[in-house]
Amino acid sequence: MIKKVFEKPLSWFERIFFIDFIRGLSVTIRHAFSKTITTHYPYEKLTPPKRFRGFFGHKVVDGREPQPAFDEWVERFKIEVEPGRSRCVVCLLCKRACPVPQLFEIEGEKLPNGKRRVSVFNMNMLLCTFCGFCVDACPVDCLFQSDIHETASYSRKDSVLTLEVLERIGRDWQRRREKEPDRIWIDDAQRMRLWYENDLKLPEVKKQ
Amino acid sequence: MESLFVQLLVIGIKILVILGVVLGLGAYLTLVERKVAAHIQRRPGPMVVGWHGLLQPLADGLKLITKEDIFPRAGNRFLYNxxxxLALVPAVLVFAVVPFGPEFEVFGVKVKPILTDVNVGLLLxxxxxxMAVYAIALAGWASNSKYALIGSMRKAGIIVSYEVVITFAVMGPVILAGTLSTYEIVQQQINQKLWYIWLQPIAFVVYMFAxxxxxGRVPFDIQEAEAELVTGFTVEYGGIKFGLFPLVEWYVEVLSLSAIAVVLFLGGWSPINIPFLGFIDPLFFLGPLSPFVxxxxxxxxxxxxxxxLHWTLPRYRIDQITETAWKVMLPLTFVNLVLTAVLAPIVWR
Incomplete structure (x- = not known):
């Protein structure tokens, strides 16, 4: 069923005294004299939410790996586990899941003791769409997206994330945000205020 | 001979003051506009260059001057310049007949703070x-671009319609004052102890619309409707030439027409008016400076x-704009004219 809704036409009183204009003007004047709600970007920065899809990183081995998946993959590929280094097990699932697979350059190496380890892990961020499929695919919770979003660089070479950079981002992120509760805005008064200002009045769902 | 020299000196000083004030103010009004627009949208506006962006117009000017001046290949360079x-000169010339205050004496020389008190000031x-329509039509035509041409044709249509309306709207105050000289109109309002807005509210509203x-301000900024026409007739202009058009159109012209509105309807330099009774001056402590303030x-x-208004209202369609001019505004001004003719003897006395 289509319900037709017409706009109420302006009455002559409203037309002659510009009531609609006055209503609009009153709205703008109220906003003009209320506090601004912007962030002065290069001087003030917002903390992105924990789930923000920014630059990639490799979480490092610190005893919080998802078990039993991590141990299973380590056993299957005979991976050398070093605390403080990348959790990567060189399964290439991230490359498989990627819509632009050539942005990954992943190689493993065999150590003298017969075990294996990731040696090259380059991600060319110029090709990346930040879709996060690789993160979903990662079986050992190694690859993840951090809150780093200021990604400008002076050359194309600088926009390739190497294994070293990925590990550094991972260590940094684990130190700062790993233990944070998974909420949308965190510890940011400005954003919290905005969030509550936009307190939507949704109709309550009636239980039957 | 000496009096002639003094006269020339006074005129020279007046010209310099008016030019300096108008163009300098025009540049700084860009900052005012940006701040007002920003606060209406709950942004702070320019904040970095100088205290609260006070030096922003200078930075903008410097940037515009150092920008490359690109000229469209198939354009007409003479008309383009x-x-x-044609846009700048008439807009500034209007200030020649704007009276800024009452006559005063400096070193025994009587000075009227108006450049030329011609007795047909309003006509001028x-x-x-x-003349503005020529500038815009030429700018659109000489750019050899369809956006510019469409923009300028729209603007020409609007100006042609609203010139008629504004002239008839102004007729009311002219009848009440019995003169076309801007200085005399203000003097008449002071003598009659009446701001003409009290008797001419319709004319004032129509004047504001016109x-x-x-x-080319909102809600009638159809000539540069940025969603459809990029920026209308200024599309092909670059550098400081691009900067001058909005400066003239949005600031100098608005200033001059506001000044004329103040002269015609709000009693020029006179303080707050109670109709037919007198004037109340809360700024009396400023002494002889009070009228200027x-x-x-x-x-x-x-x-x-x-x-x-600009940062509140949405834009009208071109047909709605011209329709309002011819079908609503013009009949209203005729009605106003008849009413004024009836009421005028009360004011004249």
């Missing part, structure tokens, strides 16, 4: 106002009101 001159204002239309205050408030 002529359009600029609206003659110069109609003013918005002539200066009143004039500037009124113009500033009117200008801020225009800005406020």
């Amino acid at each position: 002529l359009a600029l001159v 204002v609206f003659a110069l106002g109609s 003013m918005l239309a002539e200066t 009143w004039f500037i205050l009124k113009v500033a408030l009117l200008f801020l009101f225009v800005l406020w």
Whole structure:
């Protein structure tokens, strides 16, 4: 069923005294004299939410790996586990899941003791769409997206994330945000205020 | 011989003061507009260059001057540059007949703070106002671009319609004052102890609409409707030439037309008016400076009101704009004219 809704036409009183204009003007004047709600970007920065899809990183081995998946993959590929280094097990699932697979350059190496380890892990961020499929695919919770979003660089070479950079981002992120509760805005008064200002009045769902 | 020299000196000083004030103020009004627009949208606006962005106009000017001046290949260079001159000169010339205050004496020389007190001042204002259409039509034509051409044709249509309306709207105050000289009109309002807005509210509203239309402000900014026409007739202009058009159209012209509105309807430099009884001057402590302050205050408030409207209202369609002009505004001014003719003897006495 289509319900037709017409706009109420302006009455002559409203037309002659510009009531609609006055209503609009009153709205703008109220906003003009209320506090601004912007962030002065290069001087003030917002903390992105924990789930923000920014630059990639490799979480490092610190005893919080998802078990039993991590141990299973380590056993299957005979991976050398070093605390403080990348959790990567060189399964290439991230490359498989990627819509632009050539942005990954992943190689493993065999150590003298017969075990294996990731040696090259380059991600060319110029090709990346930040879709996060690789993160979903990662079986050992190694690859993840951090809150780093200021990604400008002076050359194309600088926009390739190497294994070293990925590990550094991972260590940094684990130190700062790993233990944070998974909420949308965190510890940011400005954003919290905005969030509550936009307190939507949704109709309550009636239980039957 | 000596009096002639003094006269020339006085005129020279007046010209310099008016030019400096108008163009300098025009540049700084860009900052005012940006701040007002920003706060209406709950942003702080320019904040970095100088305290609260006070040096922003200088930075903008420097940037515009150092930008490359690109000229469209198939354009007409003579008309392209002529359009600029035709836009700037009439807009500034209007200030020649704007009275800023009452006559005063400096070193025994009587000075009227008006450049030329011609006895057909208002006629001059609206003659110069109609010149704007040439600048815009030429700018659109010489750019050899369809956006520019469409924009300029729209603007020409608007100006042609609203020139008629504004002239008839102004007729009311002219009848009440019995003169076309801007200085005399203010003097008449003071003598009659009446701001003409009290007797001419319809004319004032119509004048405000026509003013918005002539200066291309919202809700009549159809000539540069950025969603459809990029920026209308200024598309092909670059560098400082691009900067001059909005400066002239949005600031100098709005200022001049606000000043004329203050002269015609709000009693020029006179303080707050109670109709037929007298004037109340809360700024009496400023002594002889008070009239000038009143004039500037009124113009500033009117200008801020225009800005406020600009950042509130949406845009009308071109057919709605011309329709309003011919079908609503013009009949209203005729009605107003008849009413004024009936009421005029009460005011004349």
